[in-house]
Amino acid sequence: MRLAARGTDDLGRADQDRSAAFDLAGPRWDRLTDTDGKADVFARDLFALEGWASLAGQLGEQQAYAFAERTSLMWLRPDAFAAATARGVLAAAEAAGFRPLAAQPVRLERCGIRVLWAYMCRWATTERLMLLDALAALGPGLLVVWTAGTGSARAAGGEPVSVRMTRLKGRNDARRREQASLRAVAGSPNRALTMLHTPDDPADVVRELAVFCDRAERAELIRQASTHLAGAQPAAIEGAVRAVEAELPPLGLPSRHRPGRPVQARELFAGPVExxxxxxxxxxxxxxxxxxxxxxxFWPEQEMRSPWT
Incomplete structure (x- = not known):
């Protein structure tokens, strides 16, 4: 069809259609985070904007806000599967009142690792980044979408579900960690092998949907999760768990004692998975x-936090 054959009304409608489908405005980020300064940072974050475009484009703006508040993500990392504690974490999360809505295996490569923790690795050494790369090279992890078992828009006390789940997750410092936390269940021994990741607030939920999933995967995950969110039954995630275990079998947490010589970097990336x-x-x-x-x-609150104190 020649462009000249189309009337001005048709061109106007086409422009509106393109805008609705591909140029969705970002959300009010201050509605999705209470952290001072974080909303301004996320308004310029490409992954945050991409995640919102998927949510709002698929669910509509108001339902996108509700989804971000009523859900949390959990990435059960490869170290949880290698340590054979992933299933225990899933059971503990359900026992704490969370309900799974959808799950899929997710493998993060080197760049994905850096994107996921772009705002949280300001204290990380280059050695720690290498350990994260080695972790990702072990195999996939499992991404699970959860909601609070109450079915309300927010968890008890008016909290978003992500805030409640992150509190249950526990600290990355094993010496200061709550004994009933999910990381304690996972047997996380230190700051490097933390076994699971959860977003801190609804803004992170939106951003991390785009970090973990490409466009098609994200659309399917949102579809499944929103369908189960409307009901009361948990999603069946056993198949996704088994798919990860098929690639990364449970090995157990080995002893930290390695007499003789220090670990060489090449040992982290070559040889059998064991x-x-x-x-x-x-x-x-x-x-x-x-x-x-x-x-x-990146925002003022980070200046007030130090893992050394």
Missing amino acids: ARWAALVAASHAWPLLTRTPQAA
Whole structure:
């Protein structure tokens, strides 16, 4: 069809259609996070904008806000599957009142690791980043979408579900971790092998949908989760769990004791998975994980937090 054959009304409607489908305005980020300054950062974050475009384009604006508030993500990392504790974490989350809505295996590559923790690794050493790369190279993890079992828009006390789940997750420092936390259930031994990741607030839920999933995967995950969110029954996620276990069988958490010599970096990336996992565990105890010269903060609250104090 020649463009000249179309009337001005047709062109106007076409422009409106393109805008509705592909140029969705970002949300009011201050509605999705209470952290001072974070809304301004996320308004310029490409993954945050992409995640919102998928949610709002698929569910509509108001339902997109509701989805972000009523759900949380959990990435059960490869170390949880290698340590054979992933199933225990899933059971503990359900026992704490959370209900799974959808799940799929997710493998993050080196760049995905850096994107996921772009705002949280300001204290990380280069050794810690190498350990994260080795972790990702072990195999896939499992991404699960959860809601609170109450079925309300927010968890008890008016909290978004992501805030409640992150509190249950527990600290990454094993010495200060609550004994009833999910990381305690997972047997996380230190700041490097934390076993699971959850978003801190609804803004992170939106952003991380785009970090973990491409466009087609994201659409299917949102479809499944929103369908189960409208009901009362948990989603069946056993098939997704088995798919991860088929690629990364449970190995158990090996002893940190490796007499004789320190771990060499090449041991983390070459050889059978059992040897790489043992080297990763040993290196996670021996290598420096925190720097005393952090990168610049992204929002004011980060300046007030230090893992050294």
